[in-house]
Amino acid sequence: MDRRRFLRATSLAGGVLLLPELGTAPARATPGTRLPHADDRLYRTPIADPGAIPRFVNELPRPTRVNLLNGGDRTLVMGPALQDVLGGGPGLRTPVWGFGQAGTARRRGGAGGAPVTWPGPTLVARKHRPVRIRWVNALPFEHMLPVDTTIHWAYSHTDRTIADHGVPTVVHLHGGHTCPEDDGHPDAWYTPAGVTGPRFARTRFHYGNDQEAATLWYHDHTMGLTRLNVYAGLAGFYLLRDDRELALIEQNRLPRGPYELELMIQDRMFHPDGRLAYPDVPASSPLWQGGPSVQHEFFGRVITVNGRAWPYVEVEPRQYRLRLLNASNSRFYRLSVGGGWPFPATWIGADGGFLHKPHRLDGPLVLSPGERADLVVDFRDLRGAVLELGNDAPTPFPKGAPAAPPTDKVLQFRVTRPYDRKVAEPLLPGAFREAPYRVAGSPARTRRLLLLDGRDGFGRPKPRLGTVERGALGWNDPVTEDPRLNTSEVWEVFNATYETHPVHLHLAHFQVLGRAPFTATRDPRTGALSDISVGRTQPPDPGETGPKDTVLAPPGQVTRIKAHFDKCGLYVWHCHILEHEEHEMMRNYRVV
Structure with missing residues (x-):
């Protein structure tokens, strides 16, 4: 590493997006237009140059x-x-x-x-x-x-x-x-x-x-x-x-032991002395009185895996199981090797368990904050190869700034370890479950929930949750989601913002039913929707045929999920962009 270059203070920082407040939004809105950009000089003290950190060493x-x-x-x-x-x-x-x-x-x-x-x-x-x-x-x-x-x-x-x-x-x-x-x-x-x-x-x-x-x-x-x-x-x-799963491992139908790798992907920034850096100045707040401020979003430019910046891993020319987790605060990842997969990459599991059948990836894999993906990758024909797992997800996702170096790389695979012939290659099963995951029972109720943008008392962006009928609701507002014990419900999540939000429910695993575009009239005061027109429903992605606990809710679309609630008590549902969750994009729900 060029130490002097790394120690040089720069103005690089995590980008923050400014979105319109409720009161100034158009009465008739079609969410999903391209996002604006905002000033990213958000640190009071110097930060180090991410481009000076060597990758894959x-x-x-x-x-x-x-x-x-x-x-x-x-x-x-x-x-x-x-x-x-x-x-x-x-x-x-x-x-x-x-x-x-x-x-x-x-x-x-x-x-x-x-x-x-x-x-x-x-x-x-x-x-x-x-x-x-x-x-x-x-x-x-x-x-x-x-x-x-x-x-x-x-x-x-x-x-x-x-x-x-x-x-x-x-x-x-x-x-x-x-x-x-x-x-x-x-x-x-x-x-x-x-x-x-x-x-x-x-x-x-x-x-x-x-x-x-x-x-x-x-x-x-x-x-x-x-x-x-x-x-x-x-x-x-x-x-x-x-x-x-243990039977599949014992029958040599899944990679095991050293051939199963967990990979926690996160983005970070650093001060020149190596300390973690996190922005503390609001991007735009005319009423701000000073002091540390919550951010609308954080996008670090140093990508870490398992707590190490841009690492490499030496592998044998064989099959490996990768347990991928996006544990970043706000950053989405769209992962691939050169835009595709020059080796067989098979998706076998979602957040809460196995998919119905193995799904061969033929394009990038999108992971939002909180999501996991269970993959089996096959390096058998790549002895001696060096492969870089890349990222081309825009920030914010999906219509923000394009990914740019150094955030366009995540991890390097080196197929350089000697092949252990004493370990037999696993043979993946043709199916992991008898049928696609289903939540049993007729839905007792369908709820229409809402994701929308607003601003706080200081003029800072403040995304909100709510209901289609009532509009924006805060953390201290009364509970509006109260499913009865041992019943199933369909939740329709209308995203009236400009970006994708990963929606996470505590307690419940759910079935993704599909998504559809919508337009609506939005109340300029409350954010409530009326005159809703919903387009043609698109089925869930192949990687969503297993149980989920976090789902991508794209802008301008209604995302439909079905969940079963089988424990009484108070839980929460929220956006898993942590900066959104912290600034009131979280609500209690109660199983009664």
Whole structure:
């Protein structure tokens, strides 16, 4: 790495998009037009030049795996660590937050402690083998990133401070089928000093693992701090196995052991000394009084995989299973190798489990924040090849600025490891489920939900959730989604904004039914829609034929999903662009 070039301060930053406020939107709107651009000089202190960081000189880290296949208890600690994120020679260490394992399991086979890392250790569990995890908050009494206290956050309307009471946190198992007390509700936070949020229940969470095999992940979900705590490093994989998947592995129908790789993709920025940088100046806010500000979106220009900037991985000329996760705050990825796949790449699993049949990729793979994809890739005919996994997703997605270096590359595969002939090649099955995933039962109700844009009291962009009939609703407005226990519902999500939003439901896995374009008249005061005209429905993509918990809702379209609600209590649904979620694009829903 050119250390002097890296240390040079620049004005590069994450782009922020300015969108029209509700009151100035046209009465008749056809969402989906091209997005404007905004000033990106959003940092108060110098940041380093991302283009000076060498790509593909550092090996891909592999998260430590914690074997929970027999269930039992574990203690995981959230705390600070120093980590070599940039590599390449300058000797810079980046302060991060992460998860480490403490103590031993009560059941036989437990392991000792492990250091705090970003990402945290990969937890490998098994269906019907319950796991209890005590999440210990050992975070500092100072946040490493700029905290905006003008938005609704954990300490709002109190005299508490991070300096006196510590950083609040709570862990959400994303995609987990959990009771409300173990779900990681954003108001269930707690601090190292023992201060707790209004919905705090406990720090030892019970995961019944009563769902099918899937690529899940755990991450911070604290009210008003999720974007910062996840950015600091509080995230990790949770791989759930079941008898069907274990049988496929045992029968050599899936890659296993060292040939199964989990890949957490995130974007970051850095200060010249190697510290994480996050913008703290609003892009445009005529009423802003100063101090750190929430961003509308964040697009870092340094792409990391498993906590390392632009790594490479050496592989054998054989088949590998890749468990891909987009854990970025706002950035979408459209992944391919040179625009296509010069080797067989087969999509086998969605967020919540296997697809019906393996789907051979013939074009780029789109992953929104929070989504996962389970792939099998075949390097057998590429001995000695060097292949670069690229990204060409616009920011914001899908009509923003085109991807440009250095964000156009993610990871390098080097097919240079000796082929182990003692390991037989797996033969993928023709189908992973008997039929495409379906949510059973006739829908008890169809709800019409709304995604729309607005501005806060300081003039900053503030995307909102709501209903078609009522328009925009805030976090503190009464619950409008109240499905009855053990019923199924169809949710129609109308996106009246200019960009795609990844919509995530806690608790429920859902079936994607399809999408259709729409036009409507929008109330200039409330944002409610009327005179709706819906076009022809398009079926779900092949990669959506498995259970989902996060779905792309494109601009100008209504996205229809069907979900079953089988646990009582209060949960949330929200946009998984973390900056949107933090600035009120999140709502409670209650199963009654």
